[in-house]
Amino acid sequence: MTYPAAQTPATTARSFAIGEHDFLLDGKPFRILSGALHYFRVHPDLWADRIHKAKLMGLNTIETYVPWNEHSRRRGEFDTAGGLDLARFLDLVAAEGLYAIVRPGPFICAEWDNGGLPAWLFTDPEVGVRRNEPRYLAAIAEYFDALLPIVAERQIENGGPVILVQIENEYGAYSDDKDYLRALVDLNRAGGITVPFTTIDQPTDQMLDDGSLPELHKTASFGSRATERLATLRAHQPTGPLMCAEFWNGWFDYWGAHHHTTGAEEAAAELDELLATGASVNLYMLHGGTNFGFTNGANDKGVYQPTVTSYDYDAPLTESGEPGPKFWAFRDVIAKYAPVPDEVPVASAPAPVFEVALDTTVSLAAAVASGSSSLGSWGEYDHLPTLDEIGHFRGFALYRTAVDRDGVLSFGEVRDRAQVFLDGAPVGVLSRDQHDTALVVPGPGVLEILVEDQGRVNYGERIGESKGLLGPAVLGATATGERTELTSWSVLPIDLDAPPAGVFAAASIGPVSGPAFAGAVFEIDEPVDLFLSTAGWGKGNVFVNGFNLGRYWSRGPGSTLYVPGPLLRPGRNELVVFETLAIADPMARFVAAPDLGHTEF
Structure with a gap:
């Protein structure tokens, strides 16, 4: 797919700093009015449209995460083609006359697969997760070596739009490893990042203490009670501008639940209270976009809850980029505090019906039997492998083995959904969200299990866990009680980046x-x-x-x-x-x- 060339940002050197009371743009007080827009969740030919609409709502800044795992599907790779062209995205922000905040993680949460951390990273069981561990930091250094030149070239002092870069992400909700945070600062500085650094945490004493360093500018994340929560932030940061760097104006959905919404008037009133304090803001989200492919994350706080495909988020701009009720309500609020363009976006006509x-x-069985190379290749194993072990980090895989009798088939754990077939006939489904690990196999034959990774956990202690069937795989005889571990497996990692040819x-x-x-x-x-x-x-x-x-x-x-x-x-x-x-x-x-x-x- 061919994309139009981006406009080149202005080359006049400028400055951005953190002052005693305000952000300072070219030495003058500046309030950040920002909106989150994830380039990786929006088709690149629509970036310019969404950025322009942000400006029409009265915003002066665009914020984005950077998903390490999407850019680096395999170690040593860093893909910036098409929808991953961060340079083009930032250049379009600059062309619209807006500024940019970049949040490169390495952990981003974002309801994104594995919180943005590459699954290949954790195939080494000794590697650290979000801590000061040499193998983990070495991988981050490789990531930053590829990423940071793109950002550094587009910093405001070089005539680009980037005014802030965030260190880690809500780290106080995870740990308190100060050496890890300092290592990230050093890696960013070594990569040429000179703009101010920020951290973000929910405004509790513990999280604000644990998630930052004295030399980093703290910001907060919340969606209500702005005056109270900014007071907590101020207690931990006596000087400098106050900022809600994630103003939660909506929420995400997970499968089997309701669609989450908040009233536009209610959300606008919360935004008005925040702006009335003089604080800066980043709307999370301005425009959510879509979890295309297998990129959605999941939560697991005792029950596994994978995030749905739509990341509409009940944001001011809908999943398809239409101005929703919050767009107009927020625009009216922003107009009380800053100039808003006269131009307004025009709603699209209904889509064709x-x-x-x-x-x-064609059945999957027939497609596999046809030997279509586009589906992948079988591997043979003398044990039950996880999908991570075989280097298959997203989507579906087919496990196959032979059983010589009926009995109860059980696994250590299923991650995340397993459809079980015997000689092609369906037997049942084992589902992680139901904590299923066992079912009855009705007789001898060829056992096939279609396993789906429904999205890696993006928040909490289960980040970095492996996917697939976890052993032991045991067949217990219903009549005699005999238990046999199944150790001979064939596995087909199914490649569904595109449909099979x-x-x-x-x-x-x-x-x-x-x-x-x-x-x-x-x-x-x-x-x-x-x-x-x-x-x-x-x-x-x-x-x-x-x-x-x-x-x-x-x-x-x-x-x-x-x-x-x-x-x-x-x-x-x-x-x-x-x-x-x-x-x-x-x-x-x-x-x-x-x-x-x-x-x-």
């Missing part, structure tokens, strides 16, 4: 019985945003023109997937569905607007 039959299908042999009309791929072709006159309804579908992923839009699941809350217009082309477009359960009515229906699900009653 049409449907097309899923008229080609050449597996659709013939047209097929009728229900889709998963696991299976189903395909369709549709035509449009011109590329525009679409909303694909997944109502009536089971569970799986959708690809449009080879791009993985993300996961769907009938448990909701949402029942649509956002299709960014730039993914489409005039004329013929290809749709592929990987359905793991079943679709009774094999139709792909495109609807006028998103359905993000029911809200809390």
Whole structure:
């Protein structure tokens, strides 16, 4: 895919500093009015649109995380192509006349897979997690060597937009390793970062003490009671500007729950209270975007809760970039404290409504039997391997072994969902969120288990854990009580960065019985945003023109997937569905607007 060249930022040297009472831009007091916009959750051809709309709401700054694991799928790689072109994103921010805050982590949370930490990092069991450990810091140094030149070149003193860089992320909620924080400061300085450094923590005494250093500027994260919470921040930071660097104006969703929303008037009143104190702010989020592919994270505080594909976040700009109620309410509040442009964004027309039959299908078993190299290659193991052990860090894998009798099949743990088949017939499902680890296998035969990594934990002590089936795998005889450990396994890591090539042999009309791929072709006159309804579908992923839009699941809350217009082309477009359960009515229906699900009653 070809992207237009970015405009080059101005080259006039400027300055940004932290003063006794204010942020100082070229020596003059400056209040940061920022919004979070994650370039990696938005199609790159839509970056300029979202940045411009931020300006129209009255913001002067854009903030973004940097997802280490997305840039570095494998150690030694650093991908900046397409939607990972941070340089282009920052240049577009500058071209709009806005400033930028960069949060490179290495941990970002963000409801993002593994909190942004690469899964390959933890294949070494001795490596540290968010602490002063040599192997962990060595990997961060490699990451920063690739990343920081992009940021340093675009600092304000070099004529670019970057005014602040954050060290780590809400570290006080995790640990208090001051040597680790100092090592990150040193690595950033060695990488050419000269702008001021900040930290962010929830405004509690413990978190603010543990999560920062005396030489770093503290900021807070909260969504209400601004006066009270800024007073706590001030008690820990007697001088310098106050800032809520994550003003929580919405929330994320997880599968099986309701769609989280907050009232626009209520959120605007909280923002008004914050700005009335004179503090700076970063809205989290201005525009959430989408967890495309397998990039969503998860939480696990006793119950595993993977985040959904839509990261709409009930933000001022919706998942598809439309100005929502909070956009207008926040704009009115900001206008009380700063100039707001006369120009206003225009809402888009409803998306085209049409449907097309899923008229080609092939079972996963048939696709595997065809030997399609695009799916991956089998490996043979004398033990039960995790997916991390075999270097497969996202998505699906197929485990296979033979059993010589019926019995109770059990595992140490399932991460995160396992569909069990015996000689091709479904036996049952083991689901992490239900704490399932065992089921009955009805007889001898070939056992196949389709395992799905539903998203790595992005917050707390379970960051960095491995995925797949965790041993021991034991078959217990129901009649005799004999227990046998299953140690001979074949594993196929299924590559679904794109749908498998050449597996659709013939047209097929009728229900889709998963696991299976189903395909369709549709035509449009011109590329525009679409909303694909997944109502009536089971569970799986959708690809449009080879791009993985993300996961769907009938448990909701949402029942649509956002299709960014730039993914489409005039004329013929290809749709592929990987359905793991079943679709009774094999139709792909495109609807006028998103359905993000029911809200809390």
